[in-house]
Amino acid sequence: MERIYKLIIHQDEKALEDLGKHIHPFILRRMKKDVLTELPDKIETKMLVDMTEEQRKVYAAFLENVRGELVSSDDEGGFEQSKIKILAALTRLRQICCHPSTFLDDYTGESGKLELLMDLLMEAIAGNHRILIFSQFTSMLQIIAKRLEKEKIKFFYLEGSTSGEDRSDFVKRFNAGEKEVFLISLKAGGTGLNLVGADTVIHYDPWWNPAVEDQATDRAYRIGQKNSVQVIRLITKDTIEEKIYKLQQKKKDLSDSVITTKELFINTLTREELEDLFR
Numbered sequence: 001m002e003r004i005y006k007l008i009i010h011q012d013e014k015a016l017e018d019l020g021k022h023i024h025p026f027i028l029r030r031m032k033k034d035v036l037t038e039l040p041d042k043i044e045t046k047m048l049v050d051m052t053e054e055q056r057k058v059y060a061a062f063l064e065n066v067r068g069e070l071v072s073s074d075d076e077g078g079f080e081q082s083k084i085k086i087l088a089a090l091t092r093l094r095q096i097c098c099h100p101s102t103f104l105d106d107y108t109g110e111s112g113k114l115e116l117l118m119d120l121l122m123e124a125i126a127g128n129h130r131i132l133i134f135s136q137f138t139s140m141l142q143i144i145a146k147r148l149e150k151e152k153i154k155f156f157y158l159e160g161s162t163s164g165e166d167r168s169d170f171v172k173r174f175n176a177g178e179k180e181v182f183l184i185s186l187k188a189g190g191t192g193l194n195l196v197g198a199d200t201v202i203h204y205d206p207w208w209n210p211a212v213e214d215q216a217t218d219r220a221y222r223i224g225q226k227n228s229v230q231v232i233r234l235i236t237k238d239t240i241e242e243k244i245y246k247l248q249q250k251k252k253d254l255s256d257s258v259i260t261t262k263e264l265f266i267n268t269l270t271r272e273e274l275e276d277l278f279r
Contacts, residue, residue, distance in 0.1 A: 182195065195219040
């Protein structure tokens with residue numbers, strides 16, 4: 001199996017075709033687009049954004065420190081034991097891509113991605129669109145919320161600590177047309193919500209597992225949706241986010257060609273792929 005995996009991951013089409021033939025009799029797979037033919041169009045867009053100069057300096061400094069720590073921990077405990085530190089480092093770098101203020105209290109600069117988000121929101125609201133914004137980081141959602149308040153943009157806010165009563169109330173009011181924006185924690189709002197009152201979904205930061213992002217998108221793209229849905233993924237250019245996105249697409253193409261998998265993306269990375277993320 002390891003030999004087959006290496007051939008497939010290096011895009012050996014014959015190996016992929018052979019594997020597909022062997023497992024096809026055991027797979028039952030139904031796609032939403034085939035089952036729910038009455039759904040409107042879904043338009044997906046990836047937008048690359050540059051960091052600000054201050055943001056880039058923070059990112060570069062943190063990346064340099066991380067490299068040294070990982071080399072040291074790898075020498076001491078081996079690759080498997082260093083995975084915990086790798087995940088922690090990846091999370092910090094992703095937070096910097098969102099906004100360094102998510103964990104640095106003394107950061108006074110801006111975030112290129114936040115500025116792009118505000119431009120997108122202003123344009124969407126002017127066009128009478130209603131928007132869901134997903135992020136993994138509640139600290140980032142709070143930063144966005146403060147910016148929306150400053151711009152006098154009305155919004156609902158949902159995270160893990162939101163009560164069940166408020167959750168239902170916010171959903172009902174949003175679908176009835178109240179307020180333009182709904183800020184949602186990816187973990188708290190990835191499933192169980194019907195938000196067909198929105199026609200635009202923005203994923204502020206990429207999640208490890210693209211299937212979780214798809215579930216979040218489905219809060220708006222589901223039975224009852226009458227409008228085309230615009231899905232926008234914001235990716236910070238020349239960073240860990242862009243590398244993760246490219247790896248996700250490669251592995252997603254593999255799974256889509258053979259079988260749907262919900263395995264956590266980070267667990268599928270080889271040592272070489274993980275090391276490349278920090279180059």
